[in-house]
Each structure stands twice: as C-alpha cells, then as structure tokens.
Amino acid sequence: MGTGKQQRRGDTRQRIQDVALELFAEQGYEKTSLREIAERLEVTKAALYYHFKTKEDILTSIFDDMTRPIDELIEWGKEQPRTLDTKRAILTRYSEILTNAAPLFRFMQENQATMRDLKTGESFKDRMLALLDILRDDDPATPMTAQVRCFSALFTMHGGMFVLKDADGDPEEKRKAILEVAIELVTQAHHGA
Amino acid sequence: MGTGKQQRRGDTRQRIQDVALELFAEQGYEKTSLREIAERLEVTKAALYYHFKTKEDILTSIFDDMTRPIDELIEWGKEQPRTLDTKRAILTRYSEILTNAAPLFRFMQENQATMRDLKTGESFKDRMLALLDILRDDDPATPMTAQVRCFSALFTMHGGMFVLKDADGDPEEKRKAILEVAIELVTQAHHGA
Amino acid sequence: MGTGKQQRRGDTRQRIQDVALELFAEQGYEKTSLREIAERLEVTKAALYYHFKTKEDILTSIFDDMTRPIDELIEWGKEQPRTLDTKRAILTRYSEILTNAAPLFRFMQENQATMRDLKTGESFKDRMLALLDILRDDDPATPMTAQVRCFSALFTMHGGMFVLKDADGDPEEKRKAILEVAIELVTQAHHGA
Amino acid sequence: MGTGKQQRRGDTRQRIQDVALELFAEQGYEKTSLREIAERLEVTKAALYYHFKTKEDILTSIFDDMTRPIDELIEWGKEQPRTLDTKRAILTRYSEILTNAAPLFRFMQENQATMRDLKTGESFKDRMLALLDILRDDDPATPMTAQVRCFSALFTMHGGMFVLKDADGDPEEKRKAILEVAIELVTQAHHGA
DNA sequence: TATGAATGAGAGTTCATTCAT
DNA sequence: CATGAATGAACTCTCATTCAT
Numbered sequence: 001m002g003t004g005k006q007q008r009r010g011d012t013r014q015r016i017q018d019v020a021l022e023l024f025a026e027q028g029y030e031k032t033s034l035r036e037i038a039e040r041l042e043v044t045k046a047a048l049y050y051h052f053k054t055k056e057d058i059l060t061s062i063f064d065d066m067t068r069p070i071d072e073l074i075e076w077g078k079e080q081p082r083t084l085d086t087k088r089a090i091l092t093r094y095s096e097i098l099t100n101a102a103p104l105f106r107f108m109q110e111n112q113a114t115m116r117d118l119k120t121g122e123s124f125k126d127r128m129l130a131l132l133d134i135l136r137d138d139d140p141a142t143p144m145t146a147q148v149r150c151f152s153a154l155f156t157m158h159g160g161m162f163v164l165k166d167a168d169g170d171p172e173e174k175r176k177a178i179l180e181v182a183i184e185l186v187t188q189a190h191h192g193a
Numbered sequence: 194m195g196t197g198k199q200q201r202r203g204d205t206r207q208r209i210q211d212v213a214l215e216l217f218a219e220q221g222y223e224k225t226s227l228r229e230i231a232e233r234l235e236v237t238k239a240a241l242y243y244h245f246k247t248k249e250d251i252l253t254s255i256f257d258d259m260t261r262p263i264d265e266l267i268e269w270g271k272e273q274p275r276t277l278d279t280k281r282a283i284l285t286r287y288s289e290i291l292t293n294a295a296p297l298f299r300f301m302q303e304n305q306a307t308m309r310d311l312k313t314g315e316s317f318k319d320r321m322l323a324l325l326d327i328l329r330d331d332d333p334a335t336p337m338t339a340q341v342r343c344f345s346a347l348f349t350m351h352g353g354m355f356v357l358k359d360a361d362g363d364p365e366e367k368r369k370a371i372l373e374v375a376i377e378l379v380t381q382a383h384h385g386a
Numbered sequence: 387m388g389t390g391k392q393q394r395r396g397d398t399r400q401r402i403q404d405v406a407l408e409l410f411a412e413q414g415y416e417k418t419s420l421r422e423i424a425e426r427l428e429v430t431k432a433a434l435y436y437h438f439k440t441k442e443d444i445l446t447s448i449f450d451d452m453t454r455p456i457d458e459l460i461e462w463g464k465e466q467p468r469t470l471d472t473k474r475a476i477l478t479r480y481s482e483i484l485t486n487a488a489p490l491f492r493f494m495q496e497n498q499a500t501m502r503d504l505k506t507g508e509s510f511k512d513r514m515l516a517l518l519d520i521l522r523d524d525d526p527a528t529p530m531t532a533q534v535r536c537f538s539a540l541f542t543m544h545g546g547m548f549v550l551k552d553a554d555g556d557p558e559e560k561r562k563a564i565l566e567v568a569i570e571l572v573t574q575a576h577h578g579a
Numbered sequence: 580m581g582t583g584k585q586q587r588r589g590d591t592r593q594r595i596q597d598v599a600l601e602l603f604a605e606q607g608y609e610k611t612s613l614r615e616i617a618e619r620l621e622v623t624k625a626a627l628y629y630h631f632k633t634k635e636d637i638l639t640s641i642f643d644d645m646t647r648p649i650d651e652l653i654e655w656g657k658e659q660p661r662t663l664d665t666k667r668a669i670l671t672r673y674s675e676i677l678t679n680a681a682p683l684f685r686f687m688q689e690n691q692a693t694m695r696d697l698k699t700g701e702s703f704k705d706r707m708l709a710l711l712d713i714l715r716d717d718d719p720a721t722p723m724t725a726q727v728r729c730f731s732a733l734f735t736m737h738g739g740m741f742v743l744k745d746a747d748g749d750p751e752e753k754r755k756a757i758l759e760v761a762i763e764l765v766t767q768a769h770h771g772a
Numbered sequence: 773t774a775t776g777a778a779t780g781a782g783a784g785t786t787c788a789t790t791c792a793t
Numbered sequence: 794c795a796t797g798a799a800t801g802a803a804c805t806c807t808c809a810t811t812c813a814t
Contacts, residue, residue, distance in 0.1 A: 413692070413696075414609070414692030414693060415692075416607070416609035417609060417692070417693075496691035496692035496695070497691075497692050498689035498691075499606070499608075499610070499689040499690050499693075500607060500692075502689070503606075530752060531760055533746070533756070534735065534753075534757050534759075534760045537735075537738065537742055538735040538738075538739075538764075541731075541735060541738040541742075542731040542735070545730065545734040546727065546731075549730055549734075550727075553726070555723060560727075563726070563727045564727050566727075567724055567727045567728055567731055571731075571760075
C-alpha cells in the first residue's frame with residue numbers, strides 16, 4: 001500500500017542489518033552471501049559496501065547495537081553486593097535481554113565456530129565470563145560443582161531459547177520455567193552446593 | 194625411518210577422517226577446505242575423492258563411526274524401566290561417550306548452523322530428542338520446569354566440555370562435577386519438580 | 387587556527403591536482419583510486435566530479451598546466467638556427483623544467499604503459515619527438531650513432547632525476563653533472579659522431 | 580592444421596607465461612586482467628590458479644626464468660679484473676640479453692611504478708645496481724660525471740630498445756649503434772671523465 | 773560548491789568437484 | 794590407489810561514475 005521505495009530512504013543501513021541478521025541466523029554466517037542480502041533488499045552488493053566496510057563489519061555493527069544492554073547489566077552487577085538477590089536480578093534481566101534479541105542469540109549459539117575468530121566473538125566471550133564472575137563467588141573454597149551450576153544456568157538460558165522453540169506450550173510460560181531452573185541452579189551454588 | 198609412507202598404506206581413509214575432524218573442530222566445517230585437508234595429509238584433493246564421495250560425506254562418515262555408541266545407549270535405555278537408576282546410568286554412560294569423542298562434540302557444539310542442513314545433523318538431533326524422551330516422563334502432568342531440567346542436564350554436559358577446557362583444575366574432576374550436576378537436575382525432574 | 391577549511395575555499399581544484407599528482411607519482415595511476423584522493427583531501431568522491439569530468443581528466447589537467455613550458459621551449463627552439471649553442475640552450479632549459487616539475491616527470495617515467503593509451507600520453511610523446519628533431523640534424527647522412535646519442539641525452543636527463551635521488555651528493559651538483567653529460571652527447575652528435 | 584588441444588597438454592604453464600607477458604607488455608600489468616589471459620588461452624581463470632598462486636606469481640615466474648642470464652653475467656663480471664675490456668664485454672653481453680628478452684624489458688621499462696612494489700621489482704633493481712657497481716670504479720675520487728655516464732649507458736640500452744622500435748633502419752644496425760654509444764660512455768667514465 | 777546514496781562492471785581469488793590416466 | 798589438470802560457480806571486495814538534493 002504505497003510503502004515502496006519512498007519510505008526506504010535513510011533507513012537502508014538499518015534494513016541491511018535486519019535482513020543480514022535474519023539470514024545469518026537462518027543459514028549461518030559463512031553460508032550467507034552478500035549477494036543474497038542485497039537481493040532480498042533489492043539493492044546491489046555495492047550498496048552494502050557503501051554502508052559497511054566488510055561483511056564482518058555488518059555483523060559487528062549488529063552486535064554493537066545489541067550487546068549494549070548486556071554491558072549495562074554487567075556494570076550494574078559489578079556495583080551490587082554479591083547477594084542472592086543480586087544474582088536473581090541478573091538472571092531475570094538477562095532473560096529479558098535474551099528474549100528481546102532472540103535472533104542474535106540464536107545466531108551466536110549456532111555459529112560459535114565463526115564467532116571464535118571474529119573480534120566481536122572474542123569480546124562477547126569476555127562478557128559471558130564477566131557475567132559468570134558475578135554469579136559465582138570468588139571464594140577459593142567454592143566447590144567445582146558450584147561453578148558448574150553457574151555456567152549451567154547461563155547455558156540453560158541460552159539453549160532454552162531455541163530448543164523450546166519447537167516444543168509446545170506458551171512461549172512466555174516456557175521462558176519463566178527456564179528462568180526458574182536457572183535461578184535455582186545459581187541459588188544452590190550460592191549456598192555452596 | 195620406516196614410519197613414513199610405508200606404514201600409511203591402507204589407512205588413508207582413517208587418516209583423512211582424523212585430519213578432517215581435527216580441522217573441522219578447529220576452524221569450522223565451512224572454513225575448512227578440502228585443499229587444506231589434502232595438504233596436511235600430503236596427498237592431492239583428488240585422492241580424497243577416491244575415498245569419499247563428497248565433502249559432506251567425510252563428515253558423515255565420521256559421525257557414523259562415532260555415534261554408534263549413542264545409538265546403542267538409546268536402544269538400551271528404551272528397554273529399561275523408567276527408573277531414576279536408569280536415568281542416572283544414561284547420563285553416566287553419555288558422559289563417557291562425550292569424553293571419548295570430545296573433538297566431535299566440540300565440533301557439533303560450535304557448528305550447529307552447519308549441522309542443521311546436513312542430513313547427519315538432522316539425525317543427530319533425533320538422537321538427542323530420543324535421549325530426552327528417556328530422561329523425562331511422558332506424563333502430561335509433568336511440569337514444564339521438569340522438562341527444562343532435563344534438557345538443561347544434556348546441555349550442561351555438552352557445554353561443559355569446552356567451557357571448562359579453559360578453566361583450571363583436573364579434567365577428570367571437572368567431568369565428575371558436571372555429571373553430578375546433570376544427575377541432580379534429572380533427579381529433581383524425576384521427582385516432579 | 388584559521389588555516390582550516392576557511393582558507394581552502396576556491397582552491398579546491400588546485401588541491402585536487404596537487405594531491406592527485408602526489409599519489410599518482412607515489413603509487414602509480416591505476417593503483418591510485420579516487421577514494422584515496424578524496425579521503426586525503428577530506429572531501430567526497432563526488433566533489434572530485436564537480437571539478438573534473440573523469441579520473442583521466444584530473445591527470446590531463448595536471449599535464450596541461452605543466453607542459454606549457456615545454457611547448458614554449460619547442461616553439462622557441464624551432465625558430466632558432468640549428469647551432470650547437472641552440473641545442474645546449476635547449477638542454478639547459480629542459481633540465482630546469484624537469485627539476486621544477488620533478489614529480490610529474492617521475493610519474494611519466496614510471497607509468498609509461500598508462501601514458502601510452504591516454505590522449506595526453508600521445509601528445510607528450512609528440513613533444514619528445516619534437517625536441518629530438520631539434521637536437522638531431524635532419525641530414526640523411528647523419529650516422530645512426532648520432533641519433534642514438536640524442537635520445538640518450540634526453541633519456542639520461544629523464545632517468546637521472548630519480549636514479550640519482552637515492553645516490554649521495556648534493557642534488558644541484560648531480561643535476562649539473564647530468565646536464566654536462568647530456569650536452570656532451572649532443573655535442574658529439576652535432577659533430578657527426 | 581591439426582595443432583589443436585592435442586599439442587597443448589603439458590605446456591599450459593609455459594603458454595600462460597607467454598600470453599601473460601605478451602599482454603602485460605602490451606597493456607600494462609594492472610590493466611591486464613586474468614580473464615583476458617584466460618580467454619586468449621581458451622581456458623578458465625581457475626586454470627591459471629592451478630598453475631600459479633596469484634597474478635603476481637605469474638609475473639614473478641616469468642622474471643625468474645629470464646633474469647638468470649643477468650645473474651650469471653653479474654657473477655662473471657664480479658670475478659673479472661675491472662679493466663675496460665671487462666666493461667665492454669659486460670655491455671656487449673647485456674645487449675644480447677636485452678635483445679633476447681625484449682618484451683620483458685619493454686614491460687619493465689613501461690611499468691616501473693608497478694615493479695616498485697613487487698618483490699621481483701626490488702630484486703631487479705638490485706641487479707641493476709650490481710651491474711652499475713661493476714661498470715663504475717669505486718675510487719672516491721671518481722667524478723660525478725663518470726657515474727652519470729655509467730647509468731646513462733645502461734639507460735640508453737634499456738630505452739633504446741623500444742624507442743628505436745618505431746624508427747626506421749635495420750634493427751641489428753640500431754642495436755649496434757646503441758651498444759657503441761654505451762661503450763663509449765663507459766670508456767670515458769673509465770678514463771676518469 | 774558540494775554530499776549522500778547508489779550502481780554496474782569487473783577485479784582477483786577460492787571452492788567442491790570431475791575425469792582421463 | 795592416486796595424481797595432474799581443469800572447470801563452473803560463487804565469493805568478497807573495489808572501482809569509476811551518476812544524480813537528486
């Protein structure tokens with residue numbers, strides 16, 4: 001209904017990011033060619049290069065926009081006392097972040113090999129470790145199982161998103177169940193288990 | 194001398210699989226070219242095609258060899274009563290399988306996007322679901338959290354492998370800690386939590 | 387402050403030529419992109435097209451400005467008697483022209499393949515032949531060696547510029563030595579050797 | 580007459596070098612695309628990559644074959660006494676080398692900007708300097724003009740090839756004239772002029 | 773006097789794959 | 794049991810150029 005090329009002006013950069021993430025998540029980073037992205041947008045490949053310096057740059061730019069909430073969460077977490085309440089809050093907020101940026105996290109989950117040699121991947125790993133640092137206690141007496149529980153909580157949340165995608169049931173209910181289990185894991189760890 | 198090309202006769206097929214898995218795990222499936230594999234083996238690309246029909250075929254053959262233990266485990270599990278002991282045994286044996294074929298599972302973990310459109314990937318996913326089916330009870334009254342706990346157990350074991358790779362501590366100890374947490378999760382699920 | 391964009395007004399055309407010649411001489415014509423030129427000037431590529439019709443046009447314009455002295459020299463030379471003194475004067479003045487427009491001549495020296503299919507290149511070659519015509523005598527009895535000596539004189543002057551650039555010694559002294567040899571070559575030619 | 584694809588087997592590498600040099604000399608290195616080379620040979624671009632690792636590698640391989648005579652000449656020259664006879668012999672033999680590999684030297688002459696950032700170019704420059712070192716005397720009292728005469732001799736020979744290409748007269752006669760002038764220049768230099 | 777946005781053509785390069793020998 | 798030679802399709806990326814604003 002008239003939303004043709006007119007409305008597109010000025011938002012091309014954004015549209016590239018959207019379509020790219022869509023395809024990256026759908027097919028993987030390596031298997032998605034710039035030709036595909038361009039075709040789906042009905043622009044030329046060269047147009048992509050007007051807005052982004054390289055293919056990797058497209059991906060990076062998507063991350064930059066979407067990982068800001070995580071950085072804020074980490075910063076906030078670092079300033080809080082290491083209480084169980086803090087940890088619960090971290091997980092709760094992280095669960096929301098995950099939900100809001102689901103395609104991006106699905107992409108990461110499924111393209112770890114690719115992420116590994118992208119600068120962006122490296123920095124994301126650092127963020128995860130920072131979150132882990134907040135969840136677990138630095139006490140050297142902390143048993144190994146407690147550490148396992150903590151990363152298990154994180155993994156459960158990440159994995160849950162797209163595993164339960166296929167399962168039946170209300171998405172919101174599923175999300176809450178995942179969060180609940182994650183919180184429980186961290187709670188046990190907090191109590192030294 | 195003597196360990197040169199002489200000894201190599203006849204085991205080329207095996208050597209291709211070894212090197213291929215090594216590289217696939219290291220760099221990802223898409224980013225590993227047949228040229229690289231051939232070069233590292235000091236044979237020509239064409240030689241690979243004598244032993245395998247396609248690139249995908251190399252990967253598939255590796256899986257065929259290595260997933261047999263899982264199939265046996267599933268078959269065994271299906272015939273057992275759905276007791277907690279059975280589930281514990283499943284997890285314990287699965288932990289060993291994972292350890293024995295670590296590079297392969299690391300590969301799967303990091304190349305999910307690739308796995309998705311390989312026939313092999315599909316069938317592996319089926320195996321995972323079969324395992325899940327044994328771990329969780331089919332009772333429709335089973336709460337969602339119980340289901341989450343089950344796949345969380347599986348995810349924890351998968352993820353643990355290469356997350357704890359970087360962490361300090363004795364590998365065997367780490368493996369046991371992971372298994373312990375996984376069993377606990379399934380136990381809770383078994384009790385309807 | 388004050389030497390910023392303010393002072394630049396109106397001399398953009400000149401600045402483009404300067405930067406372009408700089409880069410053309412440094413990297414060659416083909417390997418210098420308009421993007422580079424624009425970036426170094428902190429303007430957009432499109433701005434270049436406001437001032438010049440094509441890339442080649444930029445180069446041509448530089449030549450037009452800088453080859454005028456040569457045209458004047460040729461014109462002057464044609465009107466003079468073909469004495470040895472005239473030839474000496476030609477070489478002396480040409481040596482000065484070369485020194486004043488060193489980057490341009492370095493560019494030509496090193497980009498002959500490019501020059502060949504530029505209209506400008508063709509016309510420059512004509513100029514060289516015109517100079518040669520003045521230096522050598524048209525007498526059909528002139529031995530081949532005399533002709534060789536004449537173009538050798540020209541070549542020596544051209545090549546000297548950037549060969550001796552690396553050598554040690556005072557630049558002005560080197561220039562004089564080159565001129566001296568060139569004059570000697572033409573002198574010998576003039577005397578029929 | 581039956582010299583179709585049959586005869587071509589096994590000499591593809593050589594044919595690529597031949598055609599490449601032909602085109603490089605004709606149009607310049609940058610302006611010659613691999614597509615052109617491939618088309619003229621009636622093979623695909625990929626075939627070129629079977630025989631050579633990169634475009635630059637094609638050029639390098641041509642040089643490797645053709646500069647061997649120069650290396651031998653330099654080696655020979657270094658072992659000789661620095662007499663005038665030696666220098667004359669150097670020039671004479673160099674003149675023959677130049678004639679035999681005329682297209683290559685024409686290419687170098689006209690693509691100096693390109694040569695400059697090729698490893699091959701660097702090493703060729705070294706060879707020229709080595710030749711110069713033999714021609715000129717290391718005596719610090721040697722006047723600048725003597726040095727100029729020496730490189731002028733070399734330049735004259737290089738330049739002569741393709742300048743006199745257009746001129747009228749017997750090629751062999753022209754070559755001899757050039758050689759004569761070059762020898763004279765070096766002779767004068769040798770006598771301290 | 774310039775810019776922002778885009779294009780079409782083409783570059784060099786790599787890939788999985790084939791097949792006669 | 795393997796190689797040498799080649800292909801076709803695709804890739805990422807760069808270029809000179811255009812044009813409405």
